[in-house]
Amino acid sequence: MTDKGQFEEGYQVPVQHQKAPGLEKDLNPQPLYDQLPTPDGGAQLYKAAGKLEGKKAIITGGDSGIGRSIAILYAMEGADVFIAYLKQEEEDAQKTKKLVEEKGGKCYLHTTDLRDRDNCKTLVDEAVRQLGGVDVLVNNAAYQMMVEDIKDLDEDQWIETFNTNIHPFFYLSKYTLPHMKKGSTIINNASINAYIGRPDLLDYTSTKGAIVSFTRGLSNQYVSKGIRVNAVAPGPVWTPLIPATMNEEAIKNFTSPMGRPSQPSEIASCFVFLASADSSSVSGQTIHANGGVIVNG
Numbered sequence: 001m002t003d004k005g006q007f008e009e010g011y012q013v014p015v016q017h018q019k020a021p022g023l024e025k026d027l028n029p030q031p032l033y034d035q036l037p038t039p040d041g042g043a044q045l046y047k048a049a050g051k052l053e054g055k056k057a058i059i060t061g062g063d064s065g066i067g068r069s070i071a072i073l074y075a076m077e078g079a080d081v082f083i084a085y086l087k088q089e090e091e092d093a094q095k096t097k098k099l100v101e102e103k104g105g106k107c108y109l110h111t112t113d114l115r116d117r118d119n120c121k122t123l124v125d126e127a128v129r130q131l132g133g134v135d136v137l138v139n140n141a142a143y144q145m146m147v148e149d150i151k152d153l154d155e156d157q158w159i160e161t162f163n164t165n166i167h168p169f170f171y172l173s174k175y176t177l178p179h180m181k182k183g184s185t186i187i188n189n190a191s192i193n194a195y196i197g198r199p200d201l202l203d204y205t206s207t208k209g210a211i212v213s214f215t216r217g218l219s220n221q222y223v224s225k226g227i228r229v230n231a232v233a234p235g236p237v238w239t240p241l242i243p244a245t246m247n248e249e250a251i252k253n254f255t256s257p258m259g260r261p262s263q264p265s266e267i268a269s270c271f272v273f274l275a276s277a278d279s280s281s282v283s284g285q286t287i288h289a290n291g292g293v294i295v296n297g
Contacts, residue, residue, distance in 0.1 A: 006032060006238070008041035009259035013238055015251045020145065022244030024064035024092045031238050032263040033069040033099070034076070046073055046265060051276035053078035056131035058124070058176065060084045060114060060168065061141030063093035065239030066189065069268035070138055071096055075105025077272055082108040082127040084141065092240075114141055115163040120171035128179050136275045137176045139169040139211075140189040144204035144245045158203045165207035169214060173229075182226030187274045188215050190233040190286055195295035200250070208233075212286055212297075219284030228283035232270045233297075235290025236261040256291020 005011055006029060018026055035043040057074050061067040062083025071081045081100060085093045093109050100107035108130045112119045128134055143164040147153045173186055193201055194208035212231060219229040236254050238261045243251065254261050270287045273279050288295055 005041070006263060007037035007043055007260065011260040013242070013251065013254055013261060015248050016243045018240065018244040020244040021086060021089065021143070022064075022240030022242075023089065024068065024240050025095065027238075027240055027243070031065065031069075032265050033268070034072050034103075035263070035265055036269065037266070046076060046269065048073075048076040048078075051077045051272060051278065052136075055079040055135040055275065056133050057081045057136035057138060057275070058084070058127045058131075058134055058172070059138040059140060060172070062138075063089040063096050065241060066234065066237060066264045066267045067138070067140045068092070068096045068099070069264035070140065070271045071100050071107065072103055073265070073268045073272050074136075074275070075100040075103040075107070077276070078105075079136070079275075080106040080108075080131055082110060082131055084110045084112050084114065084123055086113065087111050114168035114172070115160075117167075117171045120168055121175050124172065124175040124179070134176055134179045135184050137172060137180075137186045138189070138271060138275075139172060139186070141168065142189065142204070142207075142241070144201055144241060146200045146246055146250065147202065148200050150202060153202060161203040162207055165204065166210045166214065169211060173218060177222070177227070180227055183277075184227045185275050186218065186227070186229045187271055188229070188231040190215070190231040192233050192235040192288070192290040192293060192295065194233065195288075195297045196293070215286065216284045223283045228274075228279070230274045230279070230282060230284065231286040232267060232274070233286050233288050233290060233295075234262065234267045235288075235293055237267055238263060257293060258291045260291075262289065262291055
């Protein structure tokens with residue numbers, strides 16, 4: 001059940017835990033994916049304006065959390081979406097498809113493991129076939145797991161995090177760019193942690209720093225060709241990743257200078273901006289949707 005109080009200052013999510021990767025269907029309360037805050041702490045439906053009419057978008061991790069909200073807002077703005085997700089997230093993905101279709105968009109589902117470069121190539125080929133082209137690539141899927149000290153950070157976890165969080169961004173961008181034209185965009189999901197250096201997520205934080213640099217370098221390669229590349233760096237956001245990867249103390253302190261965690265919809269609206277002509281002079285940049293943390297980045 002949706003809790004409209006999630007936009008109120010002082011709101012704290014209840015402590016809960018899930019097995020990774022986490023499922024949105026089991027979250028309490030359910031995140032807000034198509035609503036934005038009102039000045040009184042309430043919520044209002046996102047107001048679409050046809051900003052992405054006729055666009056075709058690939059969204060990784062599109063089954064839940066920020067990815068689900070991006071898919072829904074893109075549909076509200078007139079885009080068709082192709083979402084990638086893990087096999088165990090099928091129920092969440094089917095719910096996202098239903099929600100996108102209720103907003104008038106088309107949603108194509110693709111189960112895959114993006115750690116394999118061949119799977120990334122297959123994803124792009126299938127997306128182009130089903131969508132009829134690609135105008136927007138949203139690199140969003142990610143993995144994290146808290147470890148307090150580098151001495152306890154397993155080497156396999158370090159490799160797993162890089163294989164999940166940054167290598168697919170390279171593969172998918174490389175394979176998608178030949179299908180893109182002037183006006184197309186790539187949007188990478190980074191994190192506040194790349195700027196604050198969160199100590200208990202060392203591997204995750206390192207990959208997010210790599211994403212910021214990847215965004216800048218790729219933008220410099222393609223901005224003169226009319227293809228823009230940007231990133232969004234969220235702060236605390238209520239998604240399935242939180243109860244699946246954070247301990248009790250971290251969840252109790254899951255907030256921002258605004259006095260609450262952000263909702264997926266507040267991050268997804270940044271992805272709408274970066275995919276639309278509204279951001280036509282923005283490339284190589286990172287939007288800091290982090291609840292008010294000053295990072296000077």
